[in-house]
Each structure stands twice: as C-alpha cells, then as structure tokens.
Amino acid sequence: MSAYMAGEPDTAAEALDWQGRPLRCQDCPHEDIHAEGRCDLGKICVADRRRKRIDRFFSQNAALAARYLDHPYFEVRALAAKHASVFLLTPLKDDPEPDVRVVAAARLPLARIRDMRFDPEARVRIALAERMEGNDLVALLGDSDYQVRIAAARRAPPDALVYLMHDPETDVRRVVARRLPQGHLARMVNDDDPLVRVVVAEHLEPERLAPLVADPDMRVRFVVAERIDPRFLPALAEDSVPPVAEVARQRLAPTS
Template identity: 40%
Template sequence: MSDKTKADAGYGKLGLCSGCGYFPDYLNSHRCTPGDACIRAHSGRQIDRFLRTNPDEAHLYLADIFWERRAIAARYAPEALITPLQRDNDEVVRRVVASRIPLDQLATMSRDPDREVRLSVASRLPEAQLATLISDPDYMIRATVARRLPHGQLARLAKDPEREVRKVVATRLPPFALHMLANDPEPEVRAVVAERALPGLAAALLQDPEWWVRLAAVSNAPLEFLEPLLSDPEAEIRDAAKARLAEANAA
C-alpha cells in the first residue's frame, strides 16, 4: 500500500485532510497529525502543535479569519511581520504582539484598551519611556511601572491613589527618601517603610498606632528608643524589643 493510500485510509476519513494543501506530504512526513497537530482544526492546542513543528508556515495565517489561528501564528511568525497586528480587533492577538514586537515599536501599544496588552507593554517598555504609563487608569499597570521605574522618578508614584502601588514604591525608594511615605494612610505601606527605614525615621515609627508598623520598626530603631517598648500592649513588640536589647548587651 502506498503512503498516499495509507494516509487516505487512516486520516482522510476525518474530513480535515480533504482539500488541505498540506495533504498528504506533511502527514506522511509527520509534520501534521489530524486530531493532534492540525492547522485546520478549531483547536488552539492542535494549531499550536502544527505551527511549532512548521514555524515557516506561520506568516501565512497572520490574516486568518479565526482569531486563535492569528494569535498562534503571531507567536511563530518573524517579528518584522507581526507589526500590523498591533491593531488587530482581537485582544488575544494583540497580547501576543505586545509580548514580541520590537522594543522600538512598543510605545504605540501603550494606550491599548486591553489591560493585559498594556501589562505586556509595561513589563517590556524601555525605562526611558515608562513615564508614559504613570497615569494609566489600571493600578496593576502602574504597579508594574513602579517596579521598573528608575529610582529618580519613583516619587511621582508616592501619592498614587492605590495602596498596592504605594507599597511597591515603598519597597524601592532609597531609604533616605522613605519619609515621603512615613505618614501614608495605609498601615501596610507604613510597615514596609518601617522595615527599610533609617534609624531616625524608624524611631518615629515606633509611635505608630498600628502594632505591626511598630514591630517592623524595632529592628531599625536606635537602641535607646526600645526601652519604652518593653511595656508595649502587644506581646510581639515587647518580645522583639527585649530580644534586640538582649542581643546588644551580649555583644
């Protein structure tokens, strides 16, 4: 039995091979398998397996009518060919493009309506261009920007309306600049400040109304400020102060 006869008997009956330009050559050379790796299937898994095996074919599907086929093709096609898909009407396609497009073209996608697209942009955009996303309406985008901004620009997010963004800023500001967040309305932010504060600021935070902020400040405050904490209403703070004083006396 010839290879074509075997292919017809074993796979043609599934219907997907009928009229396919890759049949029977790709099937016989194990470059596709109906039900497992097939460009004509309406299955992302099968499409991906086909294009993973045959990446040179990906560019042929960048304008396909099926959004998932376009999105998967964009993963494998040459970067130079996926630029037009920045404006694709499907956000999944644009997410793939944002994750692969050359950096010098990425800024054009910074105002994409889809959050995940902008997250990809924020995670890849050159530092010099990150400031364009500081006012993004989505706090997750701004938090991503805060994780990557140069230290000299972090102060611009110290008053961000979202607590999670300010927490990121507190983890990255140089210790000498943490005073900008020492009076933050959220104790979670102040606790991050206390963990990293220089001695003078840490001493001030020992008076914080929230016990976990005071606890975080214990390890950085000067020893002479710890004695009053031995009477703190919170046992964890008393124990932390006592342990640090004992360690200092033993040294």
Template identity: 40%
Template sequence: MTSDQGQAGVGKLGLCSGCSHYPDFLNACRCSPGDACIRAHSGRQIDRFLRQNRDEAEKYLADIFWERRAIAARYAPIDTIYRLKADPDEVVRRVVATRLPVEQLDGMIGDRDREVRLSVATRLPEALLVRMVDDDDYLIRATVARRLPHGQLAKLARDSEREVRKVVASRLPPFALHMLAGDPEPEVRAIVAERALPGLAATLLDDPEWWVRLAAVSNAPLEFLPPLTEDPEVEVREAAQARLAESEAA
C-alpha cells in the same frame, strides 16, 4: 473495510478536503488530522501544525479566525507581525506585545486591553515607563513601580491604590522613605519601618498599629527603645527587650 478504517476515512475527508497542504504535508508527516492541523478549530492542533511548520506561519497572519492569527503570530518572523499591533482581537495583540522588540512597544502603551498593557509594562524600556504611571489599572501601575528608576518612583508615592504604594515603599531609597511614613495604610508604613533609617524608624515607634512599631524596633536607635519594653503588644515588648539585651551583651 473495518469500522476503524471507515471512521479514519471520514475524518480525513472532513479535515483535508480542499486543504492546500493535502496530500503533500500529510504524506511528508508534516501534519496529522486530529492532532496537528491548520484547518482545525482547535488551538492545540493549530499550534502543533505551526510549531512543526514555522515557515507557514506568515501565511496565516491575516486569517479570519482570531486564534489562527494569534498562534501564527507566535511563530512568524518578527518583522512580519508589526501590522498586528492594531489587530481587532486582544489575544492576537497580547502575542505581539510579548514578541516585538522593546523599542517598538511604545505604540501599544495605550492599548485598550489590560493584559496587552501589562505585557508592555513588563518589557518597556525604563526610559519610557513613566508614560504608564497614570494607567487606569492599578496592576499596571504596580508593575511600572517595580521597574521605574528610583529617581522617578516619587511619581507613584501618592498613588490611590495601596498595593502600588507598597511596591514604592519596598523600592524607594531609605533616605526618601519619609514620603510614605504617614501613609494611611499600616501595611505601607510597616514596609517603611522595616527599611527606614534610624531617625525615621524612631518616629514610627509611636505608630498606632503594633506591627508597624514592631518593624521599627530593629532600625530605631537604642535610646528610643526602653518605652517599647512596656508596649501593650507582647511581640513588640519582646523585640525591644531582646534588642536592648543584645546591645548590653555586646
């Protein structure tokens, strides 16, 4: 016996001894010790085994090893993974949140794991999204803001986090942007100025931050622009001058 054969024998003994799939799966090339093995403590090997043997996945949904349960949840029939919505491991619940039918996600809205709630917020039907506007994590609220129907965006217009309000400013209908025109953050006001109707844009030409004024130049009525041709910031001056010159040439 060569040294390579001896090592292979030891490896097979350690991985296959006592396995219910041995030797049938090995002989049928449905598994491979060290590469595709359900008993390994390697996510890669477990995944390869279940990818090749999806009909086996359901058997491991109650496995003691969290990673085996999580990988099994990827491949098991959807109607068998409902009970894992309350699995003690967050990785398992994350998999479930990405696979359940959207109408079954409402029970995971308050999950204690941020990534689970993020998956839920990404997939939840719009009609139920309003239930997540008060989530403790601003990334969840920002995700909700990207998907909420326009008529409900006002609920997040006074959010405590700038990044959430920026999303709201980018999605509110132009006629409703006045709600954020006085936002304390110039990044939010700049988004408002870029999308504002002429009347609101004119008020933002007096903003203390130059990049907000610059954003407002393209939407403000022409008659409000002459003072901006003497703005202390060269980019604002040039934008106002260019727009006025363009109107005169038209």
C-alpha cells in the same frame, strides 16, 4: 503516550474548527506533513479551535506561522505571531483582538511599539510596561488602570516614583515603597494603609524608623522592632503586643 497528552481528554473525535465544524485531514492543506508527525488530528492541528492544539502545531511547524498572521480566528493569529518573523508583525499592532496585540507588543522592537501606550486594552499596555525602560515608562505611571501603573512602577526610574506616592491603589503604593529612594520613602511613614507602612518599615533605613515606633498597627511595629536602631528599642520593649515587646527585648539583651 506523549508527555503533552498526559491527563488531557484530547481525541480526534473532539476535533472541531473555530466555527464548530468537524475537522478532516482530507480537507487540510498540510496533509503532507502528517506523515512526518508534525500534525495529528485532535492533537496537533492549526485548524482546531483549541488553543493547545494550535500552539503545538506552531511549535512543530514554526516556518508555517507567517501564513496564518491574517487568519480569521484570533487564537491562530496570536499563536502564529509568537513564532513568525518579527519583521512581519507590525500590522498586528492594529489587530482587532487584544490577545494578538499583546504578542505584537511583546515581540516588536521598542521603537515600533511606543505608540501602543495609547492602546485601549490594559493588557497591551502592561506588555509595553514590562519591556520599556527609563523615561519611556513615565507616561505609563499615570495610566488609568492600576495594573498598568504597577507594571510601570516596577521598572521606572526610582526617582520618578514620587508621582505615585499617593496613588489611590494600595498595591501600587506598595510597589512604590519597595523602590523609592530613602529620602522620599521617609515621607510614606504616614500612609493610610498599614500594608504600605509595613513595606516602608521593611525598606527604610533603621535610623529613619523612629516615626513608626508608635504606629497603630502591630504588624508595622513588629517589623520596626526587628530593624530599628537600638536607641529606640526601649519604647517597643514595653509594647502592649507581646510578640513586638519580645523582639525588642531580645535585641536589647546583652550578648555574652
């Protein structure tokens, strides 16, 4: 049994096309490649409705992908786009299915996809954010979808992230805190969410951590006790939370 079949209930008896009709090799235009093992009903088939079977077909027959870029079934178009020449993909920027447009955004040259930042589907805009660089990413920092802003924040120039320091989403601000330059990061010590302040405590220079010594969240104080300049450790050595105090006392103890 081949590796891709292990654990899968794939059988020819389950071979249905995207409209639910039974498949027969006699009706297939690729019957000639069946003998070469490059297609197999119920396992490797471009006419099947199952994504894995279609993907296997194009993996075995990449040269045929161009024929299927306008297929009525969106899964076929999306998987064909993964293998077809990039020079044929521009029309797919306007495909009605987001899955297809995501592939176009992931493969087309950057100069061809900048206008896709206005795509209505967040997944498409995320695909752009994961490829764009520098100033091209700045526009996506203000995207309406927080997942797009996260993707953009991970790659945007650090100085541009000041626009997201007060983002309404905690996950966005955590990404920002990991990448902000020190001068701007110090302004996030009063963030409303302790999970953000933990990231700030992990990345801020030790001599800048003093404002977090009395943070109301013990997770923040614990990180501070591990990293802060030793001059500020005495206060943490008296912390009401034993693990925090213990870390501070260990760091204050003279080394032999």
